[in-house]
Amino acid sequence: QVQLVESGGGLVQAGGSLRLSCAASGSIFSRYVMGWYRQAPGKQRELVATITSSGSTNYADSVKGRFTISRDNTKNTVSLQMNSLKPEDTAVYYCNGRRVVLTTPYNYWGQGTQVTVSS
Numbered sequence: 001q002v003q004l005v006e007s008g009g010g011l012v013q014a015g016g017s018l019r020l021s022c023a024a025s026g027s028i029f030s031r032y033v034m035g036w037y038r039q040a041p042g043k044q045r046e047l048v049a050t051i052t053s054s055g056s057t058n059y060a061d062s063v064k065g066r067f068t069i070s071r072d073n074t075k076n077t078v079s080l081q082m083n084s085l086k087p088e089d090t091a092v093y094y095c096n097g098r099r100v101v102l103t104t105p106y107n108y109w110g111q112g113t114q115v116t117v118s119s
Helices: none
Strands: 002-007 010-013 019-028 033-039 048-049 057-059 067-072 077-083 090-099 104-110 112-116
Touching: 002 090, 002 104, 010 090, 019 033, 019 090, 019 112, 033 067, 033 077, 048 067, 057 067
Parallel strands: 010 112
Antiparallel strands: 002 019, 019 077, 033 048, 033 090, 048 057, 067 077, 090 104, 090 112
């Protein structure tokens, strides 16, 4: 099993930047697809970005070009650099790790970190 702990959330003005970090411990980090999800008030949790063990990335259309996900397999961390933030980016951001072992899916979540973007 893997444990995930997010940090870096906070309050920023529209147009500002913020960098979220997620530290993983436990299982072999390098074998997991890592991602960031967010849940805005009154909305379902949505995928923001993912990154595979080899570094391939995927972004939601709403954040593409503004957010960058990265990982450091040596330090067992995944980060989300958020630039040009908009009020609609306000949400609780969750770190996610997933892996399939012999067709069995494993999915792990951090506790979340609040990001608030003021207009």
